[in-house]
Amino acid sequence: MSLNRVTMPVRSTLLAAICFFGAANAPGISHAAEDLSLREEAAFRAAAAQVSPSVVAIETVGGLDTLGELLVGTGPTGGLVVSDDGYIISSTFNFAHKPASIIVSLNDGRRAPAKLVARDEVRKLVLLKIDAQKLPVAQTAPESDIAVGIWSIALGRAFEPEKPNVSVGIISAVNRIWGKAIQTDAKISPANYGGPLVDIRGRVLGVLVPLSPNEKEDQSGVEWYDSGIGFAVPMAHIERILPRLKKGEDLKTGLIGVSFRGKNVYADPPIIARARANSPAYLAGLRKGDRIRAVEGKPVDLQVQVMEAIQSRYAGDKLRVSIARGPDGKETFDRELPLVDHLDPYKRPFLGLLAERSSPAANEGKVVVRYVYEDSPAALKGIKVGDVVQAINGAAIKDRDALRLAVAESEAGKPLKLELQRAGEKVQVELEAAPQPETVPAKLPQAAGEPAAGDDGAEPKGVSVKFAEHKNECKLYVPETYSEKHPHGLVLLLHPEGGFQDAELAALVKQWMPHCRRDGLMLLVPSAAGEEGKWAAADLEFIGKVIDRVAEGYAVDPGRVVAHGVEEGSLVALRTAAQFPERIRAAAVVNSPSLAAPIEEDPAHSIAYYVATVSDFQAKTRIVAGIELLRKQFLPVTVRELPPQANYLDAEQLSELVRWIDTLDRI
Numbered sequence: 084m085s086l087n088r089v090t091m092p093v094r095s096t097l098l099a100a101i102c103f104f105g106a107a108n109a110p111g112i113s114h115a116a117e118d119l120s121l122r123e124e125a126a127f128r129a130a131a132a133q134v135s136p137s138v139v140a141i142e143t144v145g146g147l148d149t150l151g152e153l154l155v156g157t158g159p160t161g162g163l164v165v166s167d168d169g170y171i172i173s174s175t176f177n178f179a180h181k182p183a184s185i186i187v188s189l190n191d192g193r194r195a196p197a198k199l200v201a202r203d204e205v206r207k208l209v210l211l212k213i214d215a216q217k218l219p220v221a222q223t224a225p226e227s228d229i230a231v232g233i234w235s236i237a238l239g240r241a242f243e244p245e246k247p248n249v250s251v252g253i254i255s256a257v258n259r260i261w262g263k264a265i266q267t268d269a270k271i272s273p274a275n276y277g278g279p280l281v282d283i284r285g286r287v288l289g290v291l292v293p294l295s296p297n298e299k300e301d302q303s304g305v306e307w308y309d310s311g312i313g314f315a316v317p318m319a320h321i322e323r324i325l326p327r328l329k330k331g332e333d334l335k336t337g338l339i340g341v342s343f344r345g346k347n348v349y350a351d352p353p354i355i356a357r358a359r360a361n362s363p364a365y366l367a368g369l370r371k372g373d374r375i376r377a378v379e380g381k382p383v384d385l386q387v388q389v390m391e392a393i394q395s396r397y398a399g400d401k402l403r404v405s406i407a408r409g410p411d412g413k414e415t416f417d418r419e420l421p422l423v424d425h426l427d428p429y430k431r432p433f434l435g436l437l438a439e440r441s442s443p444a445a446n447e448g449k450v451v452v453r454y455v456y457e458d459s460p461a462a463l464k465g466i467k468v469g470d471v472v473q474a475i476n477g478a479a480i481k482d483r484d485a486l487r488l489a490v491a492e493s494e495a496g497k498p499l500k501l502e503l504q505r506a507g508e509k510v511q512v513e514l515e516a517a518p519q520p521e522t523v524p525a526k527l528p529q530a531a532g533e534p535a536a537g538d539d540g541a542e543p544k545g546v547s548v549k550f551a552e553h554k555n556e557c558k559l560y561v562p563e564t565y566s567e568k569h570p571h572g573l574v575l576l577l578h579p580e581g582g583f584q585d586a587e588l589a590a591l592v593k594q595w596m597p598h599c600r601r602d603g604l605m606l607l608v609p610s611a612a613g614e615e616g617k618w619a620a621a622d623l624e625f626i627g628k629v630i631d632r633v634a635e636g637y638a639v640d641p642g643r644v645v646a647h648g649v650e651e652g653s654l655v656a657l658r659t660a661a662q663f664p665e666r667i668r669a670a671a672v673v674n675s676p677s678l679a680a681p682i683e684e685d686p687a688h689s690i691a692y693y694v695a696t697v698s699d700f701q702a703k704t705r706i707v708a709g710i711e712l713l714r715k716q717f718l719p720v721t722v723r724e725l726p727p728q729a730n731y732l733d734a735e736q737l738s739e740l741v742r743w744i745d746t747l748d749r750i
Contacts, residue, residue: 126283127251130236133285135247136190136219137164138278140240141173141197141211143182161239161278162187162211163290165325169215171197172321173277174292175207187213188240201328204335205397206263206316207292210328221279224286226319229257234283235267237291237313239275248274255312260294261394264314271313280315289315324397335398337422339364348386360429360686361494367418369406371687376415377405398424428716430495431689432516435459436466436750438483440530440570440603440640449473450486454528456749460514466503468528470510474502487642487750490516491686495717519691519719523743530603530745543592545608548629553612555625559633560592560606562599572604572643572744573633575626575659577652582616583608591731598741603640607633618655623662626655630666642748647671647740649731654679664688668747671695671740673731676702678709683716693743695723695732 139162162173171187178199185197195213202209237250252269259266267280271291279287294314324334340362345351353375358365377383378392379402389404396402400422408414437454450472455462472480475489476499493499495518503510545558565571576591583591588608595606609626611618633639646667648656653675660670661682671693672678682690692713696706713720721743723736732740 127234127236127249130281130283130285131238131247131249134221134238134279134281134287137221138162138190138238138240138247139164139171140188141171141177141277142186142188143177144184144186159241160273160276161241161291163277163279163287164218164220165210165321167216167218167220169213169218170200170325170329171211171213172290172325173209173211174290175202175204175209176273176276176293178202178209185211187211189215190219192245201331202333203324203328204333205337205394206320206334207294208290208316208321208328210325221281222286223318223322224282224284224288226317228282228286229254229265229288229317231256235265235269235288236281236283237267237269237271237275237278237315238281239278239291241274247278250275254288258391260314261391263320263395264292264294264316265289267313267315269313279318287318289317290321291315335424337393337396337398337400337402338362338424338426339393339402339420339422340426341369343386343389345386348390351386353383353386353389357685359426359683362426363420363423365686367420368416369404369418370408372408374407374412375404376407376412379403380405393422396422398422429683429686430717431519431686431719432490432493432495432497432499433459433519434490434499434501434514434516434750435461436472437527437746437748438472438486438750440483440748450480450483453530454524456520456524459520460517464512464514466501466512467505469505471504472501473504473509476500483748483750484642487748488687490750491689495519518717520749521719521721523721523739524746527742527745529601543596545592548607548609548632550625550628553625553628555610555612555622557607557609557625557629560596560599560608561637562596562605564600565603565605565637567638569603570638570640571599572602572640572645572747573630574604574606574744575630575644575646575656576606576608577618577646577648577655577659578608578610578616579650579652580615580617582610594734594737598737602741602745604643604741604744605633605637605639618651622655623658626659627663627666630663640748641666642668643744645669645671645744645747647673648675649673651676660690664690669693669744671743673725674729675706677705678713680712682718689747690718691743691747692718692720693723693740694720695725695736695740697725697727697729 141160141162160173160177162171165172186194187197188194195215197211197213200210200212231254233254235252235254238247240247242248250269252267254265255268256266265288275291276293278291280289280291282288292314327334340359341355341364342357344354344356355369355371355373357371358369375383375389378389383389393402402420402422403417404420405417406415435456436452439451439453452466452468452470455466455468472486474480478489480486480489493516495516498513498515501512503512543560545560548557548559592606598604599606607629609629611622613619644667646656646659653672656670656672657679660667661679664682665688668689669691673695674697694710696703710720710722
């Protein structure tokens with residue numbers, strides 16, 4: 084038996100009191116201290132002995148030695164009998180490797196095979212069953228008796244089956260790990276995972292498990308063992324879910340599908356930054372900017388309060404939330420959200436249309452069809468160039484963005500009804516949206532109001548964009564044909580390691596400018612602040628500010644803002660798209676060393692990828708794997724193979740890239 088050092092101040096206080104009241108008789112002090120120590124030890128032994136018959140040793144045989152790159156628990160562990168007919172609760176720590184067989188050793192020396200009945204993925208528990216009757220079950224401490232400062236005794240049966248291993252401490256916190264756990268300073272390790280945490284009266288407070296506030300794997304929290312921080316799931320919680328586990332129901336983490344604005348969950352209010360498509364929150368009508376004011380009738384002011392309410396529940400449970408909407412929060416409503424165990428990737432719907440971005444005066448305020456994709460749902464239903472979309476599913480449409488968002492509210496594979504005007508007549512069309520295309524049209528009509536390509540012979544001159552707090556340089560190239568009446572797309576050209584040489588940049592700008600004139604684009608060329616042109620994480624902050632500065636001074640089409648990187652600059656392009664999903668519509672990369680993790684699609688903000696790679700590129704395997712991962716998330720990826728040793732796109736390939744940019748606002 085070991086007394087944790089953290090418990091010593093408690094004992095010192097008691098000894099100090101004895102010293103004060105017994106100062107006149109020094110020999111009595113020594114006897115009193117010794118007597119106190121013996122009484123403590125006797126109490127600990129008695130508490131452990133009372134629970135010991137219900138503590139079992141568990142051996143797992145076979146299964147995986149590793150889980151991904153993670154070593155898994157394969158040694159002996161502990162468990163606690165929770166019903167006299169053979170049900171035993173333990174930690175998931177020794178079961179992540181899917182053992183082939185499980186052997187349970189009881190307190191009386193009997194050994195029995197066990198089967199795994201169910202898992203609780205939220206609280207990291209497993210329920211086992213052996214063929215036995217009339218097993219001893221320990222008494223549970225009422226949840227109301229669990230308080231900071233009371234004694235806590237951690238038991239296990241990993242070392243010697245005939246007697247438990249014991250560690251003593253106090254309860255140092257309650258409602259930890261999002262309200263799921265008791266915290267103790269008794270030394271906790273894999274030796275007593277699955278065993279009980281007991282109070283001084285021999286009642287079970289909880290079952291010991293490795294937990295982490297931010298990680299969800301079965302091995303999470305193991306790094307804290309023997310550190311003075313250990314966790315136990317309250318036994319009262321386990322008793323509430325035991326009937327579900329006995330039925331063989333695996334309990335999983337519940338999700339509602341929202342992310343919050345701000346980075347400090349302990350200080351920032353629960354204002355929704357995003358409600359993920361197809362999530363319970365989105366389907367219930369929660370949107371960006373909404374504020375959660377109460378959960379289950381209890382007012383909440385911080386994100387952590389909402390997260391605790393969600394993470395302590397299970398998929399299949401329901402959560403009642405009160406919402407305030409609008410700048411003054413006067414619009415309020417309640418919703419009951421079903422928690423789900425996973426969120427399906429969003430399949431952005433595609434009708435097969437490009438709408439005019441700048442219509443002639445006669446068509447202002449109307450959605451005029453500029454282009455119809457071949458073999459698209461729109462083409463198959465006879466929609467034509469020049470048709471005016473007036474309504475979708477009975478709701479009036481006023482502009483291109485409204486149509487795009489209305490379509491995005493649906494999903495690929497679902498039917499939509501369009502009301503069109505054609506030559507003064509109304510036409511109604513019902514069509515089924517298709518997945519987003521990855522091919523680029525061979526030819527596109529010029530958008531209305533955009534000038535024809537031309538070259539006045541003048542050398543393009545960039546406008547410097549700087550911030551006093553950043554060392555970065557940046558040039559913005561605006562075609563002489565620019566007009567604030569016609570919003571322009573914005574292409575961020577991000578250099579490889581070492582930066583662009585002057586002649587190289589001049590050649591690239593000259594290559595781009597005819598397209599910028601014809602297709603209404605601006606070229607933005609930021610540079611890394613670091614030595615030797617190496618990009619760093621701090622450069623992303625500068626890039627974000629530059630995008631905002633350009634949008635303040637110029638008419639920028641938010642549907643055509645592209646992060647375009649070359650070699651190492653490709654990684655910056657991908658990170659920029661991930662960090663600024665509301666500003667960047669696409670990432671176009673050339674000879675990228677790898678592809679970043681997918682960005683989740685949002686109905687309000689689409690994302691597309693253009694990947695150009697030389698055929699003999701050394702990172703081709705990683706690129707192919709990255710493309711497959713993007714496509715599994717239903718993100719459109721246009722892939723172009725370049726000839727060997729190509730450093731950039733030739734004239735034909737650049738024309739294709741520009742057409743791809745021209746289609747980013749497709750509907």
